[in-house]
Amino acid sequence: MSDHLILIPVFNEAATLDRIVSGVRRHGTVLVVDDGSTDRSAAVAGAAGADVLRLDRRRGKGEALRRGARDALARGVDRVVTLDGDGQHDPDDIPRLLKAAAETPDALVIGCRLGADGARVMPSGRLAALRVAGFFINWLTGASIADTQSGFRVYPAGLLRAVTPRRGGFVLETEMLIRAAAAGWRLVEVPITTIHVRGRQSRFRPARDGIAVGVYLAGHILRRWGREMLTVAAALLRPFSAERRRPRHRAQAAFAASYRGNPAAWAVATGVFTLNCVVETWRGWWRDPRARCLRMVGTATVAAPLLLPLALAHALRARRGPYSAAAVEAAPDSGSDRLTAFVGRVYCQQGLAPLLPDARAARGRPAARPRPADYDVLVVGGGPGGATAATLLARGELSVAVVEREAFPRFHVGESLLPANLPLLGRLGVLDRIRQQGFITKYGASFHDQESELEYTFYFREGRPWPHYSFEVPRAEFDQILLDHARQQRGVTLLQPALVEEVRFDPDGVDARVSAGGATRDIRARFLVDASGRDAFLASRQGRRRPVPGLGKVAIFAHFRGARRWPGRDEGNIRIFIFEDGWFWWIPFAGDVTSVGCVLHARTVRGREGPLPELFDAMIGRCRRVSEGLEQAERITPIHTAANFSYQVEPVVGDRFLCVGDAVAFVDPIFSSGVYVAMQSAELAAAEIVRAFREDRFESARFAGYERRFRTGTNPFFRFIRHYYEPAFLEVFLRPRNVAGILDTITGVLAGGAFVRIPLRMRLSLEAFFAIVRINRWRRRRRGRPVESRLEW
Numbered sequence: 001m002s003d004h005l006i007l008i009p010v011f012n013e014a015a016t017l018d019r020i021v022s023g024v025r026r027h028g029t030v031l032v033v034d035d036g037s038t039d040r041s042a043a044v045a046g047a048a049g050a051d052v053l054r055l056d057r058r059r060g061k062g063e064a065l066r067r068g069a070r071d072a073l074a075r076g077v078d079r080v081v082t083l084d085g086d087g088q089h090d091p092d093d094i095p096r097l098l099k100a101a102a103e104t105p106d107a108l109v110i111g112c113r114l115g116a117d118g119a120r121v122m123p124s125g126r127l128a129a130l131r132v133a134g135f136f137i138n139w140l141t142g143a144s145i146a147d148t149q150s151g152f153r154v155y156p157a158g159l160l161r162a163v164t165p166r167r168g169g170f171v172l173e174t175e176m177l178i179r180a181a182a183a184g185w186r187l188v189e190v191p192i193t194t195i196h197v198r199g200r201q202s203r204f205r206p207a208r209d210g211i212a213v214g215v216y217l218a219g220h221i222l223r224r225w226g227r228e229m230l231t232v233a234a235a236l237l238r239p240f241s242a243e244r245r246r247p248r249h250r251a252q253a254a255f256a257a258s259y260r261g262n263p264a265a266w267a268v269a270t271g272v273f274t275l276n277c278v279v280e281t282w283r284g285w286w287r288d289p290r291a292r293c294l295r296m297v298g299t300a301t302v303a304a305p306l307l308l309p310l311a312l313a314h315a316l317r318a319r320r321g322p323y324s325a326a327a328v329e330a331a332p333d334s335g336s337d338r339l340t341a342f343v344g345r346v347y348c349q350q351g352l353a354p355l356l357p358d359a360r361a362a363r364g365r366p367a368a369r370p371r372p373a374d375y376d377v378l379v380v381g382g383g384p385g386g387a388t389a390a391t392l393l394a395r396g397e398l399s400v401a402v403v404e405r406e407a408f409p410r411f412h413v414g415e416s417l418l419p420a421n422l423p424l425l426g427r428l429g430v431l432d433r434i435r436q437q438g439f440i441t442k443y444g445a446s447f448h449d450q451e452s453e454l455e456y457t458f459y460f461r462e463g464r465p466w467p468h469y470s471f472e473v474p475r476a477e478f479d480q481i482l483l484d485h486a487r488q489q490r491g492v493t494l495l496q497p498a499l500v501e502e503v504r505f506d507p508d509g510v511d512a513r514v515s516a517g518g519a520t521r522d523i524r525a526r527f528l529v530d531a532s533g534r535d536a537f538l539a540s541r542q543g544r545r546r547p548v549p550g551l552g553k554v555a556i557f558a559h560f561r562g563a564r565r566w567p568g569r570d571e572g573n574i575r576i577f578i579f580e581d582g583w584f585w586w587i588p589f590a591g592d593v594t595s596v597g598c599v600l601h602a603r604t605v606r607g608r609e610g611p612l613p614e615l616f617d618a619m620i621g622r623c624r625r626v627s628e629g630l631e632q633a634e635r636i637t638p639i640h641t642a643a644n645f646s647y648q649v650e651p652v653v654g655d656r657f658l659c660v661g662d663a664v665a666f667v668d669p670i671f672s673s674g675v676y677v678a679m680q681s682a683e684l685a686a687a688e689i690v691r692a693f694r695e696d697r698f699e700s701a702r703f704a705g706y707e708r709r710f711r712t713g714t715n716p717f718f719r720f721i722r723h724y725y726e727p728a729f730l731e732v733f734l735r736p737r738n739v740a741g742i743l744d745t746i747t748g749v750l751a752g753g754a755f756v757r758i759p760l761r762m763r764l765s766l767e768a769f770f771a772i773v774r775i776n777r778w779r780r781r782r783r784g785r786p787v788e789s790r791l792e793w
Contacts, residue, residue: 529658
């Protein structure tokens with residue numbers, strides 16, 4: 001099999017396609033993507049010996065290239081050659097481009113049409129637009145490329161996997177240059193022969209396509225200027241930095257020492273010396289090539305509005321008949337000549353080239369470029385947190401690899417969703433699929449304490465930012481839906497079952513060793529998200545897991561058929577049954593299956609001998625409500641266990657990584673917060689990561705805000721759980737009164753409404769609630785009743 005595929009996107013090119021395909025076939029396998037042509041393009045290409053992929057309607061050059069690239073990657077080729085189907089590219093230039101690609105395997109190779117002949121035959125207006133776009137693209141990428149819009153290119157397969165094209169039309173060529181450079185790929189230009197096809201109208205539509213390219217570039221230019229303004233501010237403040245201030249003060253004291261006897265002269269000498277130091281520092285920065293580059297680009301940015309009247313004048317003159325750059329020379333007073341002269345003076349790529357990073361590095365020690373990345377982000381774990389992060393990162397135009405250790409569907413606990421999950425599922429675009437699955441509806445949570453016989457059902461309130469209900473979900477089905485949805489996003493690659501064995505971070509990204517199907521491969525990414533759940537992948541290797549005092553528990557759980565069901569809308573409620581040794585969860589599913597689990601203190605398990613089924617049965621026998629509910633039930637799954645239930649890990653964020661969900665912290669599951677915390681933290685993390693890629697900042701401090709929001713969001717859950725096992729808390733919790741909005745606040749916390757933001761009213765109500773708990777604890781102590789937790793650490 002050839003190591004490359006030649007890709008030709010076409011629309012109504014039947015007149016030239018036979019000759020082009022015949023010439024191209026001499027250099028490799030040809031794939032023609034017919035973009036909904038209305039002539040015989042597909043038939044002509046097929047007859048000439050090309051493989052043909054036909055789109056149902058015209059979707060644009062960008063979509064045709066995307067479809068072709070996916071087909072090429074599926075064939076396993078190493079490189080993809082693209083060229084246009086209009087006959088302007090010479091197939092005999094393909095070997096020259098492939099040679100350059102072989103010599104620089106980490107480069108995107110571009111064929112340059114702007115040699116002496118190419119610039120002469122290209123229409124002057126289009127040439128001016130090309131020069132302007134090229135000027136800014138060169139600045140954004142740091143590489144000097146003359147023909148940034150050439151469609152004659154060689155893409156490495158690794159680049160297409162790491163940087164999935166997302167834009168349509170003629171924006172795609174610009175997008176791929178900018179994103180390839182940002183991902184660490186080199187840009188290499190090779191001169192090619194330009195064939196001018198007389199009488200053929202270009203597919204490039206100046207109004208529509210030119211504006212689309214301009215808008216795309218404008219967004220990147222504004223973001224880049226935002227970063228450069230910080231650089232300018234730092235340069236202006238450099239004379240006053242601590243590292244310069246101390247030496248300056250010593251030199252200043254020596255300079256003004258002779259004027260000590262005259263305060264006025266001493267003050268003038270000190271001022272003159274300080275001013276001279278500031279001016280010299282600023283002058284050095286002003287002469288620096290980077291500052292010269294900024295001045296040149298700044299002038300070009302400010303002058304951009306002047307292009308519009310000049311372009312309009314050129315368009316009006318062009319209506320009288322086509323002309324090229326050669327015609328401009330013959331008509332020196334034309335509006336087109338003024339456009340060409342203006343562009344040549346203000347947007348001079350040759351003048352910018354020596355000031356670019358590549359050129360500066362070439363004059364001195366070669367600059368170390370980031371190694372090309374296979375993906376922008378590597379997500380470890382495909383559970384709810386990993387699937388949510390992958391979906392949202394892909395929407396942020398990042399390429400994502402998800403590595404999931406287990407084959408789905410798989411058994412998992414954490415089966416009760418909170419109402420706050422539903423808006424998040426809607427933002428992911430998967431809520432309708434969840435509704436269609438037929439999961440049982442959950443309207444509230446019921447709690448019963450066997451010792452005090454206190455019992456209360458908290459029903460979720462209407463009129464909140466979240467619904468007044470949620471769902472009980474078998475995780476085997478729920479997790480499969482989320483992961484399938486993530487996999488369908490453009491730019492997401494799923495490796496499953498696969499295991500990340502080792503990771504190594506460096507200043508530019510992370511290398512991961514991944515094993516799958518008996519084979520091992522290395523994956524390079526620019527960022528890593530740890531969504532490995534309670535395995536805490538990163539913490540177990542380069543951090544630590546810190547247990548939460550008093551909450552060291554072990555869970556034993558299984559599924560039953562034929563367990564008791566409550567009537568009406570209470571059927572779907574989660575139920576918590578508290579007894580002397582711990583507590584049980586009772587989660588009903590649609591149909592006749594119920595998840596039943598027992599959470600015990602670790603020492604309770606350690607102090608008992610015998611197999612787990614016997615321990616589980618013994619605990620069921622000690623909890624009256626559970627025993628009665630399972631009288632006619634049959635266990636249909638093996639008994640599972642999970643230990644070390646509540647913990648926090650360190651670090652949560654670092655250079656080039658962050659953690660989400662249970663990989664950050666796990667809260668005792670009594671309030672069913674696990675799935676919601678995983679998904680909500682993944683949404684917060686994805687937003688921060690997308691912004692980090694736009695700013696090109698990946699240091700740990702960049703993500704401190706995310707860690708702070710995670711800790712703040714989980715604090716209400718931890719606070720409730722720390723007190724939950726105290727009799728004084730349970731008395732107040734299970735006999736709530738809606739004083740000062742306390743009942744609304746409790747149901748709001750149980751619904752997940754306190755994670756992203758805690759309104760002032762809810763915050764005050766929480767403080768009132770815990771003040772009542774403290775008063776009740778004091779009263780119990782005065783009366784000689786127990787106040788300590790029944791499950792102390």
